[in-house]
Amino acid sequence: MLHNRLRKLRNEDEGFTLIELLVVILIIGILAAIALPSFIGQSDKAKDSSAKSNARNMVSQVESCYTATSDYALCVDGQAALDKGGITAVVSAGSTTGYTVTATSDTKNQFVITKTSAGVTRTCSTTGGSTKGGCTGTSW
Numbered sequence: 001m002l003h004n005r006l007r008k009l010r011n012e013d014e015g016f017t018l019i020e021l022l023v024v025i026l027i028i029g030i031l032a033a034i035a036l037p038s039f040i041g042q043s044d045k046a047k048d049s050s051a052k053s054n055a056r057n058m059v060s061q062v063e064s065c066y067t068a069t070s071d072y073a074l075c076v077d078g079q080a081a082l083d084k085g086g087i088t089a090v091v092s093a094g095s096t097t098g099y100t101v102t103a104t105s106d107t108k109n110q111f112v113i114t115k116t117s118a119g120v121t122r123t124c125s126t127t128g129g130s131t132k133g134g135c136t137g138t139s140w
Helices: 002-011 018-069
Strands: 090-092 099-104 110-116 119-125
Touching (some): 018 090, 018 110
Antiparallel strands (some): 090 099, 099 110
């Protein structure tokens, strides 16, 4: 009796058919095709957030430099009074009343903070960059 059961189990076909495996692979492919663009968009947003943070941190550095020197012209790239502290942003157009800070993300988007006597503006540009990141218009 036990011998007959073992023989029956050995003779039964078990496992998945080729069609079932293809259907599973197709479903996984469809799910991956849906999720991949979303993941890429999140990755671009993270890269842009890093550049935005660099720009804001550089503004703090420029304002600290201005407190010490009372002159924004001494707080631009290349001046000894500006300590960037490892921040990757460019400070330019220094004058007694303002400056421009530009940070470029890994997605090639540029984030700009400009201070003039009229106030502070923040703009971004996607020229050559990603439109799926943190720059969806002209400001941020």
